[in-house]
Amino acid sequence: MSESKLQSHPHRFTFQIFDTIDGDFCKEDVLVRLIHFWEARNFKKGNMLMGIELLLIDSKSNAVQAYIPANRLFRHEGRLKSNSVYTLNNFMIIPTKKVYKVTDHKHGIVFTEKTSMVLEPIGDHKIDEQKFRFRNYEDFASIVDTNADLFDVIGQVRLIVGDNIHSPSTLESAPQVEGSRSSDRVFLHLQLKDGQTIRIYLWGTIAALFRERWNESEVKPAVLLITIVNPKTVGPVMALSSTSSTRIFFDNDVTETKQYLTWLGDNGHKTPKIASSSSAVTKLETVTIQEILQFLQNENPQEASFYCFGTILDIQPQYGWYYISCSKCNNKLEKADTSMYCNYCKESNNIGVIRYRFEIRVCDKNKDVETFVVLDSEATKIAGRRAADV
Incomplete structure (x- = not known):
């Protein structure tokens, strides 16, 4: 034009x-x-x-x-x-x-x-250049899986995991796509001011743009500001997922990251420890089934997340594909004469919620086989695929 x-x-x-x-x-x-x-x-x-x-x-x-x-x-x-x-x-x-x-x-x-x-021509228009909507961990948790508000988050970088995170940019070629989702991903943890640590997944082009800038940075940022993220349940915990509208700011990009960086410097010796209710993990790695079993047997009780890639041998729906759960505690409701009853809440006439749950047998690269329980969103996906196949 x-x-x-x-x-x-x-x-x-x-x-x-x-x-x-x-x-x-x-x-x-x-x-x-x-x-x-x-x-x-x-x-x-x-x-x-x-x-x-x-x-x-x-x-x-x-x-x-x-x-x-x-x-x-x-x-x-x-x-x-x-x-x-x-x-x-x-x-x-x-x-x-x-x-x-x-x-x-x-x-x-x-x-x-x-x-x-x-x-308009360049001039002093006295209009703010940015506007953010920051929220804390509890605010995100209150709207998880609702697809309602897409808020912003700012915090200190605690963990970053992703393919080619230290290699040359992958933007020279478009991210590979499997179905409707890009396989290009970066996983990170941000620790918020209140001590909570929140998981964040960056997908597709957003992940590639982040990787490019991260690899080019001589001094890696201590603070990240990530906009317009969607809180989703991933496995057993909540995580924030990037959207097509997400932007990412480093240490000195905007006033808000500069102020957070100053706060870290002023309060370095007072920075809160990771809260006990945090979803944080200290290590994220790819392991075999045998290594997972060894961890469960030998380590002190703790929470950790692993990637384990395997082949599904069969699905074992002997306990059914789903059950009717209590709307308060998610435990299975028992049938009474004229109503449903929750043994945990000790209440009858509960409003039941369908919750998917079944077991699968998985074989990893070492040919080890183990049975895993699949719950909720992932179970829903597998059940949906099975229905489509039928």
């Missing part, structure tokens, strides 16, 4: 702000900074591009999520540039999203055929 089409109109002296906008359509000018934008794709329909999501902020630090449908991208995509300021008008106003929310504002924005987005 030519430079002439990107020229700003004469500067206006008054602008609306998102908090004062009402109704279904806004024809007035709003001065906004484009903080970030990313593709919205439908993975159930061949990774089809649905549109572009934008994170905008006005002069009063109100952040709003906007959306440009794919059929209207040609009008705007050539001029989208992060951290640039625009005058926006003639857009549709909708209620904020109920899932995958990246702002706290009551409004959302949708671009129409009449929407105008004009680049």
Whole structure:
């Protein structure tokens, strides 16, 4: 697109702000900074591009999520540039999203055929360059697996595991994809200010971008700020999963990481120990079945996570594919004469919840065979595949 089409109109002296906008359509000018934008794709329909999501902020630090449908991208995509300021008008106003929310504002924005987005000349627009929504461990745990809010997290790096983490960048070739999920992954731990340590998975392009910058850094960062992450249950614990809109900031990238780094320096001798309720592990490695059994037999009681790659020999559903569990404690409900009864809670008439559970026999690379119990989300996936095969 030519430079002439990107020229700003004469500067206006008054602008609306998102908090004062009402109704279904806004024809007035709003001065906004484009903080970030990313593709919205439908993975159930061949990774089809649905549109572009934008994170905008006005002069009063109100952040709003906007959306440009794919059929209207040609009008705007050539001029989208992060951290640039625009005058926006003639857009549709909708209620904020109920899932995958990246702002706290009551409004959302949708671009129409009449929407105008004009680049403003460089100047002192007095609009914040970033806006983050930090949460602690308990906040993330309260919304795990809901796909509701996608908050931000900041903390001290405690552990990083990933393929090629110290080798040249993998961005020279696109990440390999298995099905709808990229096989490119980085796993890390961040210790938060309250002492809790939280697990984080970076996937696909986000993992590759992180790996590239990590490998190029002469001084490895002590602090990471990771935006728009989705709390998910992974195995027995909660973890934060990157999304297509995730951004990652190192030590001196933004004010928030600089302040956290200063806090670490000022409180280095007072930094909280890892809390006992933390999901942290001190070691993550690939082991054989025999090594897992030895760990269980010989080590003192503790929590640890391992990777064990093996082949499923058979599924043993002799106890059924699922059971009806208590909604309070997840233990199996027993049948009474006219109701269900929980032996743990000592209550009857419980509202039951279906919980998947079955056993599988797995053979590892050393030909060792062992039986494992598969629960909840992973059991649901396997059960779903079995039903599809049938």
